[in-house]
Amino acid sequence: MSLNSQIAFIARCTAAAAGLAALGACSQMPKMDVFSVSGDKVLGLVQPYRVEIVQGNVVTKEQMEQVKTGMSRNQVREAIGSPLLTDVFHDNRWDYVFTIRRQGAAPQNRRIQLTFDGEQLTKIEAPDDLPSEKEFIAAIDTTKVKKDAPKMEMTEEERKALPPPVRQAAATPEPMGPVRDYPPLEARR
Template sequence: MPTITGEKVLGFVTPYRVEVVQGNVLTKEMVARVKPGMPKAQVRDLLGSPLLTDIFHESRWDYPFTIRRQGTAPQQRLVIAEFDGDKLKTLTAPDDLPTENEFVASVNTFKPGSKQPKLELTEAERSALPPPKHSADAAPTAAAEGPAPGRTYPPLDAKVGSGT
């Protein structure tokens, strides 16, 4: 009979857990750009749309964030923006709000020593690449030729199909 103890089945098989990410990822850098007195539109531009708005509390925006990933500790945070009319009155953020680099490191599931994808060539690798081939029969780009000959377009303000 199989037994489940903690995270493992039969003591050695780890079942797959679905990754759950909900809410707005807010970092110290993002929150630092928001200042009291900013209009709602500017706060929305900097932090994104709030996940929770309440018709009974229109002056409060909630930015909750939760993430549960296999192999990392779950994270949960709540940032609250309170407004006086259209202007930001206060922004309440937890003290443990991570920086962008800290957040990326906390959700990185690559193990030390595991093969990570290479994202950029070194200068030596770049100089070792063959030069791009330029052939005479290559088709010229549309931008170099201009508009196709014989094409005309109606003016944008003309009413199409109105019969006038």
């Protein structure tokens, strides 16, 4: 057997062993379609990055409390902003739609519909479970802040319990201008 045929035989054996190892590794994978995306993971192993999608107007409970029937379109716009949708065929209806999908937070969908008669607001259709500003921020906050986070402010009692600051003696004023420890260069000769 020549040297070239021995090298070719070793290469074929190595390729066959690598193929068998790859097939053996496949038996350890979860049983699923090769291109399956189930839940948040691809192939049951990798979690891809999901783009945050925010669409529409955030309208909170505090904002909706300012809106009353009989208000003008401009007053409504100042209270809760411009509508996301204005229907060409229904000029008397404004739709405020809000959706958000963030990784690690539950998706949110809300729809508010306001109906006008001319320039005056006549009907308000809003969900009863509109969040307050604090509730909305808490719902979209995906940072997992530890409950043992350090306290950032002192109470008035804690401030009063502090010892008074120690006053230091006035320091001697520093001289103005340059200070020389050596004779000027002109004097050296």
